[in-house]
Amino acid sequence: MDSFPAKLEKYAELALTIGVNLQPGQTLIINAPITAAQLVRLAAQKAYELGAKNVYVEWGDELLSLIAYQYAPLETLKEFPAWKAQGFQEMAKNGAALLSIQASNPDLLKDVDPERVAVSNKTRAEALEEFNQYVRNGIMNWAIVSHPTPEWAAKVFPDADAANPQENAVDLLWDKIFSVTRTDQPDPIAAWQEHIAGLQEKLDVLNRKKYKQLHYRGPGTNLTVELADGHLWVGGGLRNKQGTFFVPNLPTEEVFTMPRKEGVNGTARSTKPLNYGGNLIDNFTFTFEKGKIVSFTADTGYETLRKLIETDEGAHYLGEVALVPHYSPVSDTNLIFYNTLFDENASCHLAIGAAYPFNLQEGTMLTKDQLIERGANMSLMHVDFMIGSSELDIDGVTADGQREPLFRKGNWAI
DSSP states (O other), rough: OOOOHHHHHHHHHIIIIIISSOTTTOEEEEEGGGHHHHHHHHHHHHHHHHTTTEEEEEEEOOHHHHHHHSSOHHHTTTTTOOOHHHHHHHHHHHHHHEEEEOOOOOOTTTOHHHHHHHHHHHHHHHHHHHHHHHHHOOSOOOEEOOOHHHHHHHHHHHHHHOOOSSSOHHHHHHHHHHHTTTTTSSSSHHHHHHHHHHHHHHHHHHHHHOOSSEEEEEEEEEEEEEOTBOOOOOSSSEETTTTEEEOSBSSSEEEEEEEEEEEEEEEEEOOOEEEEEEEEEEEEEEEETTTTEEEEEEOOOOHHHHHTTTOOGGGGGGGEEEOOOOOOOTTTOOOSOOOOHHHHHGSSSEEEEEEGGGBTGGGGGGGGHHHHTTOEEEEEEHHHHHHHTTTEEEEETTSSSSSEEETTTTEOHH
8 A cells, every 4th residue: 555655646646647647848827825835845746857948936825814804904905916807817818838736725714794805805816807717717737736725624524533543534534545546546547538438438428418408306406507518527637728638627427518508497496605816606506597696595605695796797697507426436425525525526516607619619719708799608606516416317409409318316417
């Protein structure tokens, strides 16, 4: 059995080879918290071994962010350094790749005024809008991985230390991360190649079917989602404009496409908590009419949810529909991770906010106005929320009105 340092090195290698698929001569941007320093150093070394031209690390510190939310003047939260935004844009234009390492405390901002968090999030999104287009359009190759923190691990395994003093919560969370990302396989790269091939089989069926509409039925959910004309199902990975294949999310179990902005009607109920910017939103519902959220509820995090929806007009509409079987490596852990990267890969989900142009035929070559005309939603935000469970049924509706079982009891029926 591999030691922890050996597994961590494999994890860094997967992030750069299967995830980012870093190419010789590329600059690599790493966004990471200071708590992930060991992983960042391994990734930087591996990047140079793969031929990287340069590795630029943008460090973050949750506790410094918390201090700013608590004590900084509100006007400060409305500012984002122009030089930083321009630097990211310049690197993206020059062909840089991006690795984001997430290591968060799900309850970090639970006592912070949601208004202050919303202002900061919107300011950052506006400042980085041009850079984010390189990510959302799949122009640059990028990937996201996670790294445990003591607070996050304790949230996932609240009784770990008492149950087994020899194995703490952080160790347990690392074990799960290594498992669901296939890092613990004898040949992780081969395991990923096999997995991506399996997702491609589902994509081939869905893109051949060209369903006009999806109908979701489950506890608290009765929702119809019309798909955009010329939609494309995508999953596993993407190709950037240079043709480099990359896998944006490790783990990933989803296939996803674009809903028509004004074609969503009914109610969707969440099945897992949503960790949004350090605040938890739980047991929430959305009601849609002609695509727009017209009402919502939340047992926990109502004000945070309200501020999210009010970010801009596009945050009132869907930008993504994603299918994930209930039987998947992440779901099979029987854990709630309180982290969207993991929870969205255990559950069918939707996303409010921006649509991905690559989910349309020739979408990356269309102007903003042309995308809107094709039914794409525009927003500063893109936030996934989970609605899947072992009780969810989904029908695909063809252009001539025939209904076909797509999911039954949370799993593929095709």
